[in-house]
Amino acid sequence: MEQKQRPIGRPRQDEKAKPTKEIILDVATRLFLEHGYKIVSMDDVAQACGVTKATIYYHYSTxxxxxxxxxxxxxxxxxxxxxxxxxxxxxxxxxxxxxxxxxxxxxxxxxxxxxxxxxxxxxxxxxxxxxxxxxxxxxxxxxxxxxxxxxxxxxxxxxxxxxxxxxxxxxxxxxxxxxxxxxxxxxxxxxxxxxxxxxxxxxxx
Amino acid sequence: MEQKQRPIGRPRQDEKAKPTKEIILDVATRLFLEHGYKIVSMDDVAQACGVTKATIYYHYSTxxxxxxxxxxxxxxxxxxxxxxxxxxxxxxxxxxxxxxxxxxxxxxxxxxxxxxxxxxxxxxxxxxxxxxxxxxxxxxxxxxxxxxxxxxxxxxxxxxxxxxxxxxxxxxxxxxxxxxxxxxxxxxxxxxxxxxxxxxxxxxx
Amino acid sequence: MEQKQRPIGRPRQDEKAKPTKEIILDVATRLFLEHGYKIVSMDDVAQACGVTKATIYYHYSTxxxxxxxxxxxxxxxxxxxxxxxxxxxxxxxxxxxxxxxxxxxxxxxxxxxxxxxxxxxxxxxxxxxxxxxxxxxxxxxxxxxxxxxxxxxxxxxxxxxxxxxxxxxxxxxxxxxxxxxxxxxxxxxxxxxxxxxxxxxxxxx
Amino acid sequence: MEQKQRPIGRPRQDEKAKPTKEIILDVATRLFLEHGYKIVSMDDVAQACGVTKATIYYHYSTxxxxxxxxxxxxxxxxxxxxxxxxxxxxxxxxxxxxxxxxxxxxxxxxxxxxxxxxxxxxxxxxxxxxxxxxxxxxxxxxxxxxxxxxxxxxxxxxxxxxxxxxxxxxxxxxxxxxxxxxxxxxxxxxxxxxxxxxxxxxxxx
DNA sequence: CATGAATGAGCATTCATTCAT
DNA sequence: GATGAATGAATGCTCATTCAT
Missing domain, CATH: 1.10.357.10 (Tetracycline Repressor, domain 2)
Structure with a gap:
């Protein structure tokens, strides 16, 4: 199951990094579990992810x-x-x-x-x-x-x-x-x- | 010549009714249990009690x-x-x-x-x-x-x-x-x- | 200008005390000077006087x-x-x-x-x-x-x-x-x- | 292959106009000087600027x-x-x-x-x-x-x-x-x- | 993909004032 | 004289969401 050559299509710039959507989901899961739904704000998630709120809304509509x-x-x-x-x-x-x-x-x-x-x-x-x-x-x-x-x-x-x-x-x-x-x-x-x-x-x- | 410490202020109008403070506590308990702390707003409690938010703050400071x-x-x-x-x-x-x-x-x-x-x-x-x-x-x-x-x-x-x-x-x-x-x-x-x-x-x- | 005998009419209960209205004025003056009009609340004045807000409104209408x-x-x-x-x-x-x-x-x-x-x-x-x-x-x-x-x-x-x-x-x-x-x-x-x-x-x- | 740190987000729509943050500062300065800190509410500032309170809080956190x-x-x-x-x-x-x-x-x-x-x-x-x-x-x-x-x-x-x-x-x-x-x-x-x-x-x- | 700016609705809290007692 | 209870209107602030770029 080799795949060392560049895959087709736009490659990830940062090979090591997880895709943003995954980061968001992971961080959000952790925060929600820790504090509950209401208390965790989209700002909190955004900040914890190091992206802007708008980015989160790009991936999740609400x-x-x-x-x-x-x-x-x-x-x-x-x-x-x-x-x-x-x-x-x-x-x-x-x-x-x-x-x-x-x-x-x-x-x-x-x-x-x-x-x-x-x-x-x-x-x-x-x-x-x-x-x-x-x-x-x-x-x-x-x-x-x-x-x-x-x-x-x-x-x-x-x-x-x-x-x-x-x-x-x-x-x-x-x-x-x-x-x-x-x-x-x-x-x-x-x-x-x-x-x-x-x-x-x-x-x- | 007895001297009551302080005048009594406005007492219960309706002798039969539960005191407001009790009503608030009961209603609040029910709402908090049902929905959780964050989701229940002071407005919710007030409305469910039939009093104003300010009344709640008169009895409970936060x-x-x-x-x-x-x-x-x-x-x-x-x-x-x-x-x-x-x-x-x-x-x-x-x-x-x-x-x-x-x-x-x-x-x-x-x-x-x-x-x-x-x-x-x-x-x-x-x-x-x-x-x-x-x-x-x-x-x-x-x-x-x-x-x-x-x-x-x-x-x-x-x-x-x-x-x-x-x-x-x-x-x-x-x-x-x-x-x-x-x-x-x-x-x-x-x-x-x-x-x-x-x-x-x-x-x- | 003697006046040792009880004056006529309802006497002050507490001979030593300043009349409430004076206390309120003195305390209010001090607070207003120190902090300004807006910042000082009627509650502040009342508390500093040791009376209730209603008492202040009894003496000063606004x-x-x-x-x-x-x-x-x-x-x-x-x-x-x-x-x-x-x-x-x-x-x-x-x-x-x-x-x-x-x-x-x-x-x-x-x-x-x-x-x-x-x-x-x-x-x-x-x-x-x-x-x-x-x-x-x-x-x-x-x-x-x-x-x-x-x-x-x-x-x-x-x-x-x-x-x-x-x-x-x-x-x-x-x-x-x-x-x-x-x-x-x-x-x-x-x-x-x-x-x-x-x-x-x-x-x- | 230059790589700009961050995408630029929404830039000025109206090139000629003063940036909102400056407008807010100017209006606020005028109001504070005229009336004092306490009396001027964030609503006042917002209204005088023709923006919402939330906009002000976007630019100034308190x-x-x-x-x-x-x-x-x-x-x-x-x-x-x-x-x-x-x-x-x-x-x-x-x-x-x-x-x-x-x-x-x-x-x-x-x-x-x-x-x-x-x-x-x-x-x-x-x-x-x-x-x-x-x-x-x-x-x-x-x-x-x-x-x-x-x-x-x-x-x-x-x-x-x-x-x-x-x-x-x-x-x-x-x-x-x-x-x-x-x-x-x-x-x-x-x-x-x-x-x-x-x-x-x-x-x- | 991602962003900076903007917003409407809501929220906890405060406060001057009223009123029946 | 003085009070406890109640309130309407505001106030500082937050937040989910939108939008043009």
């Missing part, structure tokens, strides 16, 4: 569009990673543990609930639908892993949809900081606790 | 103040209700079940995590602390019920702090709506599922 | 009224003090010197020019007139002292109105602070310099 | 910034004009006279004292400093003219800083309007009187 694309692409990325982490021959419990460790380390909030609060007033129904679909597909990946485990007899015959959500819900405990801003446990211990509790919850205690 | 008071007072209310619902002689599992039903019915989001994202940029550290403290105290109520149950031998010797958070995390599953905007289960079924899973999770499966 | 009364009463007070300081048998130069020292010490700004800038947009023509009249009368006192000195042959036959304004203008140099916030001279030296220059200016160098 | 820039630029302009008017071979007295006539005609208030009253509460210390520095430099120009005259033996050995301030103070008399809103003298006569008095004051009577 803030809602940029947000929707950010969220959807992120969900897709997470889904892919989930797929990767959950598909192996190891026992489910091990796979879930690995998955927990990875996600507790990433400060990313998989939980979109909080975003929908803001989004409902600002996004179009199509945009909300688009994000919800992406979210749903992400949950489906977990569901499938659970389904498979049920078939294999690894876990009892639970409702896989509920169990998928329960898993994600349990993961969010990892983000909690107490009044002194300390987490309940260090990450590794947290993953152990979560998986232990979850595994029990599935009825395999 | 939006951040109003928000903080809303959240803290709400947490206190929830804590009281928790105390009430969790303190009885019935077995813990039953009490948790009752509690779940009540909270799944109330659309209230006990989960403050989402608020802190916005709040961090808009509230003073004192205000954030105040809210976090109120949240912590709320969790403490659950912790105490769990502790008691451990002493009585009702449940195994789990970490009560973690278990308290796990319980609240599980409850949030109830708020989930899928891409077709349907909940996973009807409320009663949901409570059953949650309690069953949680009880298993505690190690009593 | 902010413009309060300001006008403040300025006029102040001009009257200054005029009286001027009269006192300028009327004696000592030579004019000495009297002016004493006067300078007194006014350079008081941080009060005799110069109303700055106030009229703001006032013009906020005060009624009658109110502006009232203040201007009070100011004029203050200048008249100096004029009379100069007139008398001319008649006595103490100073040459200058235009007394111009000379009065020149004197006040010279006094304002005393308020100047340089970029390091230092005055040009210490107060005593400043008075010497001003009087020396002024006396020369009158044509008696 | 009102305090606009004010500071207005004052500093004005002081610089005045200083330049002073330099021009005071630098010639004619005798100092003549130059001062010309200068007086010019400044009495311009209704501009060289005297910043009144502004600092308001400014102290509204501007940052850096901004106050910036304005004070510009003012100081303006006085320095007069000082230098006086210094030179002292060296040439045109005037006695006075303190040039004090004399510079005395000169500006005398000029402010020209702005005075009595209770009937009349100036003390017509402008030409006023200049004569001021210079005569000032020249005497310097000790050359």
């Amino acid at each position: 803030k809602a569009d940029l947000f929707t694309d950010s969220m959807v692409k992120m969900m897709i990325r997470i889904r892919k990673q989930m797929n990767h982490l959950l598909s192996s021959d190891r026992p489910l419990k091990e796979r879930l543990h690995t998955f927990s460790c990875v996600f507790l380390q990433a400060t990313i909030d998989i939980d979109l609930k909080s975003f929908f609060k803001e989004a409902n007033t600002s996004l179009s129904t199509e945009q909300i639908q688009e994000i919800k679909d992406a979210e749903e597909q992400m949950y489906t990946v977990i569901e499938e892993a659970l389904n498979e485990a049920i078939l294999k007899g690894e876990i009892p015959n639970v409702n896989p949809k509920f169990a998928a959500h329960a898993f994600v819900a349990m993961l969010t405990i990892g983000n909690y900081k107490d009044a002194q801003n300390h987490p309940l446990f260090p990450i590794e211990k947290m993953a152990d606790q979560i998986i232990e509790f979850y595994w029990n919850g599935l009825g395999k205690g | 939006k951040a103040d109003l928000f903080t008071d809303s959240m803290v007072k709400m947490m206190i209310r929830i804590r009281k209700q928790m105390n009430h619902l969790l303190s009885s002689d019935r077995p813990l599992k039953e009490r948790l079940h009752t509690f779940s039903c009540v909270f799944l019915q109330a659309t209230i989001d006990i989960d403050l995590k989402s608020f802190f994202k916005e709040a961090n940029t808009s509230l003073s550290t004192e205000q954030i602390q105040e809210i976090k403290d109120a949240e912590e105290q709320m969790y403490t109520v659950i912790e105490e019920a769990l502790n008691e149950a451990i002493l009585k031998g009702e449940i195994p010797n789990v970490n009560p702090k973690f278990a308290a958070h796990a319980f609240v995390a599980m409850l949030t599953i109830g708020n989930y709506k899928d891409a077709q905007n349907h909940p996973l289960f009807p409320i009663e079924k949901m409570a059953d599922q949650i309690i069953e899973f949680y009880w298993n999770g505690l190690g009593k499966g | 902010k413009a009224d309060l300001f006008t009364d403040s300025m006029v009463k102040m001009m009257i007070r200054i005029r009286k003090q001027m009269n006192h300081l300028l009327s004696s048998d000592r030579p004019l130069k000495e009297r002016l010197h004493t006067f300078s020292c007194v006014f350079l010490q008081a941080t009060i700004d005799i110069d109303l020019k700055s106030f009229f800038k703001e006032a013009n947009t906020s005060l009624s023509t009658e109110q502006i007139q009232e203040i201007k009249d009070a100011e004029e009368q203050m200048y008249t006192v100096i004029e009379e002292a100069l007139n008398e000195a001319i008649l006595k042959g103490e100073i040459p036959n200058v235009n007394p109105k111009f000379a009065a304004h020149a004197f006040v203008a010279m006094l304002t140099i005393g308020n100047y602070k340089d970029a390091q916030n230092h005055p040009l001279f210490p107060i005593e030296k400043m008075a010497d310099q001003i009087i020396e220059f002024y006396w020369n200016g009158l044509g008696k160098g | 009102k305090a910034d606009l004010f500071t820039d207005s004052m500093v630029k004005m002081m610089i302009r005045i200083r330049k004009q002073m330099n021009h008017l005071l630098s010639s071979d004619r005798p100092l007295k003549e130059r001062l006279h010309t200068f007086s006539c010019v400044f009495l005609q311009a209704t501009i208030d060289i005297d910043l004292k009144s502004f600092f009253k308001e400014a102290n509460t509204s501007l940052s210390t850096e901004q106050i400093q910036e304005i004070k520095d510009a003012e100081e430099q303006m006085y320095t120009v007069i000082e230098e003219a006086l210094n030179e005259a002292i060296l040439k033996g045109e005037i006695p050995n006075v303190n040039p800083k004090f004399a510079a301030h005395a000169f500006v103070a005398m000029l402010t008399i020209g702005n005075y309007k009595d209770a009937q809103n009349h100036p003390l003298f017509p402008i030409e006569k006023m200049a004569d009187q001021i210079i005569e008095f000032y020249w005497n004051g310097l000790g050359k009577g």
Whole structure:
């Protein structure tokens, strides 16, 4: 799959640089996740990208569009990673543990609930639908892993949809900081606790 | 010859009505919970209360103040209700079940995590602390019920702090709506599922 | 002029205290002089007085009224003090010197020019007139002292109105602070310099 | 193959017209001088410029910034004009006279004292400093003219800083309007009187 | 592709003023 | 005399969006 010669058409001036649109999406995703939809202004995104607001509007026609694309692409990325982490021959419990460790380390909030609060007033129904679909597909990946485990007899015959959500819900405990801003446990211990509790919850205690 | 410190000024015109300050707090709490801090404007609150913005500022000197008071007072209310619902002689599992039903019915989001994202940029550290403290105290109520149950031998010797958070995390599953905007289960079924899973999770499966 | 027995009518409850209206006027005068008309709010005045805004409105029907009364009463007070300081048998130069020292010490700004800038947009023509009249009368006192000195042959036959304004203008140099916030001279030296220059200016160098 | 750093964006539509930023500065300077800092609102400036408030904020990020820039630029302009008017071979007295006539005609208030009253509460210390520095430099120009005259033996050995301030103070008399809103003298006569008095004051009577 | 300039609508907050008690 | 509550109008400032270049 060679392609060392100059590709056809106008080449990128700066070979090393990511295309602007990607930069914008990455920066926006980070900012939205960190602060929320409303609080992040197009100016903030522009400044963080080192471009002008107008440039952002060249690539994304509204803030809602940029947000929707950010969220959807992120969900897709997470889904892919989930797929990767959950598909192996190891026992489910091990796979879930690995998955927990990875996600507790990433400060990313998989939980979109909080975003929908803001989004409902600002996004179009199509945009909300688009994000919800992406979210749903992400949950489906977990569901499938659970389904498979049920078939294999690894876990009892639970409702896989509920169990998928329960898993994600349990993961969010990892983000909690107490009044002194300390987490309940260090990450590794947290993953152990979560998986232990979850595994029990599935009825395999 | 008694001498009242200060004349009393304009008292309630309508003896029966709720004082304005209370109305404002109630309305604000509802709006903030429903939409989030940033999206709710003081104009929104004012209009929903049927008073002018200036009236709100007469009672609460900033939006951040109003928000903080809303959240803290709400947490206190929830804590009281928790105390009430969790303190009885019935077995813990039953009490948790009752509690779940009540909270799944109330659309209230006990989960403050989402608020802190916005709040961090808009509230003073004192205000954030105040809210976090109120949240912590709320969790403490659950912790105490769990502790008691451990002493009585009702449940195994789990970490009560973690278990308290796990319980609240599980409850949030109830708020989930899928891409077709349907909940996973009807409320009663949901409570059953949650309690069953949680009880298993505690190690009593 | 005895009056130790209780006077007739409702007596002051608190014998020692100044009547509220006077307190308000004094406090308002100080605040207006220090910060200017616009910047000082009725709330500021109220708080500094320890009463409510409504109380101020009980005594003064508008902010413009309060300001006008403040300025006029102040001009009257200054005029009286001027009269006192300028009327004696000592030579004019000495009297002016004493006067300078007194006014350079008081941080009060005799110069109303700055106030009229703001006032013009906020005060009624009658109110502006009232203040201007009070100011004029203050200048008249100096004029009379100069007139008398001319008649006595103490100073040459200058235009007394111009000379009065020149004197006040010279006094304002005393308020100047340089970029390091230092005055040009210490107060005593400043008075010497001003009087020396002024006396020369009158044509008696 | 030249590569311009950045594309140029929207350039001037109307080649002949003054750039918006200059218009804003000019209009703002006039309004601030006429009415004072507090009383002039950004809306006022915007309306007087025929643009929206947002446009002003595009060019100046705060009102305090606009004010500071207005004052500093004005002081610089005045200083330049002073330099021009005071630098010639004619005798100092003549130059001062010309200068007086010019400044009495311009209704501009060289005297910043009144502004600092308001400014102290509204501007940052850096901004106050910036304005004070510009003012100081303006006085320095007069000082230098006086210094030179002292060296040439045109005037006695006075303190040039004090004399510079005395000169500006005398000029402010020209702005005075009595209770009937009349100036003390017509402008030409006023200049004569001021210079005569000032020249005497310097000790050359 | 990207920009600088401009804008309308909105937002948190302030303030002089009113009024029933 | 004095007050607590309420308000309309403004004020400084932000922000998503547009547009000509």
